[in-house]
Amino acid sequence: MTEQDLAFVLNRCPVLEKLLMTGCRWPVCLRTRSHSLRLVEVCQCIAPEITVVNAPRLERLLLWEAWGGGSLTYMSSKIKIGHAPKLRFLGFLVPGMHQLEIGNTAIKAETKASPNTIVPSVQMLAVQVKLGTRIEARMLPSFLRCFPNVETLYVQSVNDDFKFWGPQAAGTGKLNLKFWKEAGFIECVQRHIKKVVLREFRGTRSELDFLKFIAEHARVLEKMVIVLTHGHSPSDPVATNLRTRMTSAKWANACCELMIFKTPFAQEGTTWCYLSAFNLSSTDPFDVSKCHDGTCQSH
Structure with missing residues (x-):
C-alpha cells in the first residue's frame, strides 16, 4: 500500500x-x-x-x-x-534513530525548550535508548524538554553493544554522571515526573548514573520502578549494587519508593503487546506486565 x-x-x-x-x-x-x-x-x-x-x-x-x-x-x-492538541501518550521514541520534529523545528542535541519546540499535552512518554553511548544519549535531554508536562516516563534501556539503527550507531564515547548534571534544566524531570520505569536494567554505570540524576532532580517523583533484564533477580549482585548506589543518592523527594522487579518474560528483551496497547480503555499502553494472552510481540 x-x-x-x-x-x-x-x-x-x-x-x-x-x-x-x-x-x-x-x-x-x-x-x-x-x-x-x-x-x-x-x-x-x-x-x-x-x-x-x-x-x-x-x-x-x-x-x-x-x-x-x-x-x-x-x-x-x-x-x-x-x-x-490532545496527544497524551507517545512512544517508544528512539533518540538514536528517530529524527523528531515539532511543528517546523527539527529537534537537535542543543535544542532548547520554546513555544515552537514543545508538546505540552503529553503526559506519558516512552523512549528506547542506549544510555551509555554519548552520541545517542545526548539527544535524550532535548527530547525530554519537548514534553514539559510528562508525569510518567518509560525508559527501555538498550545494550550499548547493540548496533542496529541510524547513523548514530557508530558513535562511541561513554557517559558519566557529570554529563547528566550538565544537561541543564529539564522541566518535566524537575517539576512533573511522578513515576519512572526503567526496563532491561543490566547494572551498567551509565544506567546507574542516569537513575541517580533522576533521583536527585525529580522533586515530585513518587515511584522509581526498575525491571531487571533476563537472567537477573532482585536478590542478585546487580540489584544489590543498585540499592547501594541509590541509597547514597541525595533524593529530591525522600519519600520516593524504589521498586525492583524480575522481568516477567522468559526471554531477553521487553515484550510489546500491541493488541493490549490498542485498547483505548487501558490507562497505560506501555505496561506490558498485564498482557498474558499470548498476543505479544518480542523485541
Missing part, C-alpha cells in the same frame, strides 16, 4: 477512531490528517516517516520497532508532530 493509497482510505473513514499498522515490510510513510482518529499504532513496520499533520482528537501515538528505510546500518526515521 502506497502513501497515497493509505491517505485515500483514511480520508474516506470520517468516524475511524483507531488505526493499527503492524508487520509492514514495504516502506510506507504515514501522514495523518483526521478529525476522528484517537489512536495510531505502528508496530514492527518500515516507516521512513510518520507525520501527524492535523489530528485534533489524537490521544495516543504508539510506536514499537517502527524503523526507517534503508539498510540495517542506516534506518533513520522521521517523527513529525504538527497539530495534535
Whole structure:
C-alpha cells in the first residue's frame, strides 16, 4: 500500500477512531490528517516517516520497532508532530534513530525548550535508548524538554553493544554522571515526573548514573520502578549494587519508593503487546506486565 493509497482510505473513514499498522515490510510513510482518529499504532513496520499533520482528537501515538528505510546500518526515521492538541501518550521514541520534529523545528542535541519546540499535552512518554553511548544519549535531554508536562516516563534501556539503527550507531564515547548534571534544566524531570520505569536494567554505570540524576532532580517523583533484564533477580549482585548506589543518592523527594522487579518474560528483551496497547480503555499502553494472552510481540 502506497502513501497515497493509505491517505485515500483514511480520508474516506470520517468516524475511524483507531488505526493499527503492524508487520509492514514495504516502506510506507504515514501522514495523518483526521478529525476522528484517537489512536495510531505502528508496530514492527518500515516507516521512513510518520507525520501527524492535523489530528485534533489524537490521544495516543504508539510506536514499537517502527524503523526507517534503508539498510540495517542506516534506518533513520522521521517523527513529525504538527497539530495534535490532545496527544497524551507517545512512544517508544528512539533518540538514536528517530529524527523528531515539532511543528517546523527539527529537534537537535542543543535544542532548547520554546513555544515552537514543545508538546505540552503529553503526559506519558516512552523512549528506547542506549544510555551509555554519548552520541545517542545526548539527544535524550532535548527530547525530554519537548514534553514539559510528562508525569510518567518509560525508559527501555538498550545494550550499548547493540548496533542496529541510524547513523548514530557508530558513535562511541561513554557517559558519566557529570554529563547528566550538565544537561541543564529539564522541566518535566524537575517539576512533573511522578513515576519512572526503567526496563532491561543490566547494572551498567551509565544506567546507574542516569537513575541517580533522576533521583536527585525529580522533586515530585513518587515511584522509581526498575525491571531487571533476563537472567537477573532482585536478590542478585546487580540489584544489590543498585540499592547501594541509590541509597547514597541525595533524593529530591525522600519519600520516593524504589521498586525492583524480575522481568516477567522468559526471554531477553521487553515484550510489546500491541493488541493490549490498542485498547483505548487501558490507562497505560506501555505496561506490558498485564498482557498474558499470548498476543505479544518480542523485541
